[in-house]
Amino acid sequence: MSTALHEIDERTNLTASNKFELLLFRLGEAPGTDHRELFGINVFKVREILVMPTITALTNVHSSVMGVANIRGQIITVINLPKVVGCVPKKDTPILLVTEYARSTQAFAVEEVSEIIRLEWDQVIPAEGRGAGLVTSIVRLDRNADSALVQVLDVEQILRDVLPNATGDLVQERSVVKANILAGASILVADDSPLARGMIEKGLAQQGASFIMTKSGREAWERIQAISDAAVAEGKTIKDKIALVLTDLEMPEMDGFTLTRKLKSDHRFKSIPVMIHSSLTGEANESLVKSSGADAYVVKFSAEDFTEAIRKAIENNRG
Template sequence: MNDQHDIEQRVRLAGSNMFELLLFRLGATPKTGTRELYGINVFKVREIIAMPVLTEVAGSSDMILGVADVRGEIIPVIDLAKFTGCVAREGNRILLVTEFARTTQGFAVEEVDDIVRLEWNRVLSAEGHSSGKTVTSIARLDAHPGGRLAQVLDVEQILRDVLPPSEPEINEEHTGRLVIPAGAKILAADDSGVARALIEDGLTAMGVPYIMTKTGQEAWEVLNRASEKAVRDGRKITDDIALVLTDLEMPEMDGFTLTRKIKSTPDLQAIPVVIHSSLSGAANEQHVRKVGANAYVAKFVASELAAVMRQAIAGAAP
């Protein structure tokens, strides 16, 4: 699939608050022995191949099966079954080659099941349903109650646990200060717990107050309340919400839909929107511009995030 066709397909899906979920199985679960369904956004998956020959790397994490040579690129292969506690009785037969958060890696799975197209409102946050950090959300695969469910994995958390990045401490020395109107806040939305913690550290280093939300729907509700208050007080909306920083993949309402709704609402469209996503790459940068965002930055480098937010605020100023 070429990049332009890929971008157009994503824009069409985003316009309908939809996405495609790749479903796979990791083996038997530890408590019930059930072969549960797990999922990952199709647009994070570069290719699906039979498990290649692996080379075990001395001293690596026991969550790493080894490295593989995939089309001339050496990539680590993460044992998702071991990470989730499943037992892959039929073996890790399939490799999902994924690209996100500026990295390429492979996820070993037992079996690929299907690709399904879903509305984001059929994906609900897993917070409150699980004390673990491995799953961000639960997807209802069937429209009727009591149907199949799939667990959407928090790949950002998995990567940080298995392959922790070497990055500088997040502080003002690296981010600089971000100047916004007195009394205003940054509104941020991200469904990943590890991403929210990093964003909070970054915004604190920039010296700005913020409102943190877990879904696009939650952020949209915050914006509507802020808009009503701004109208009552006779203030500009940007005096209260200086910028929206949003992830793309989120339960209930994704970042594409949130951005489109902001930019198509007269009382909100002056707010600069920065999309902050692990869906990195040139194709995704073109994609987010098509839905009206002021800027895009790949996760997660605090100094780059600060610079892009600064530029977006300056560019949106009258």
């Protein structure tokens, strides 16, 4: 079995049990403390980990951009992650995390890489209401009262702040072909990133689509069941209420893979099209997404791709 196929197989086994792998790292002392907190990023986003290469400084860039590095012939922007979150490293930033996000590659300088751990998504809780901003969720490393906590960074928000021109938008300046959604039906959205939800809202509003926003796969699953029950009470079906489910993959409590499988294995919902909208890219990740059972997949954040994917998913289902 090739390396790529083996990687897909391993990740499929993980997602089939609502599990994922998290890379843990440290960025230095938190502001006003002497604690070196743990941070994390989904291994899906990490292409490689390197000893810091030579950095070429650039002029007139964001203060958190260290410059660019030539990594295997590719010129990659290097972001000082401790500076982004306000930590002070004691060991400088000798490690580089090269990541793939929304068809782009960037690198994050960190103080120290700890380990890769395997977790269940129900060990992850939303960070909103808990001082969120650059953090989407908080991970409990175990289920004990004294469990250590890991902050999972919102890569989408960080890149939007530091490299605004490198991230797309879901609002188009030119005219948009609106999605042909049945009157009274909505698109159910699941995404844990406030930034992503805001962009999705604008993109769907431009298409004239009604939508329902949720912050995790679990919330979306509970919401669609409640909507289904209400529809039955009205003498209608879930398709009269929900035209499409649009889901992210990385979410606390229940990920998008699990949500997709639950929807497609339930006779009430299996006819509802499911579209995955994710920043995960790369051959292994895209093959994994296709194997999840979703009807469509679109990479964040491309307005044209987003609009066309929604239109096709809805029309194909109605046809």
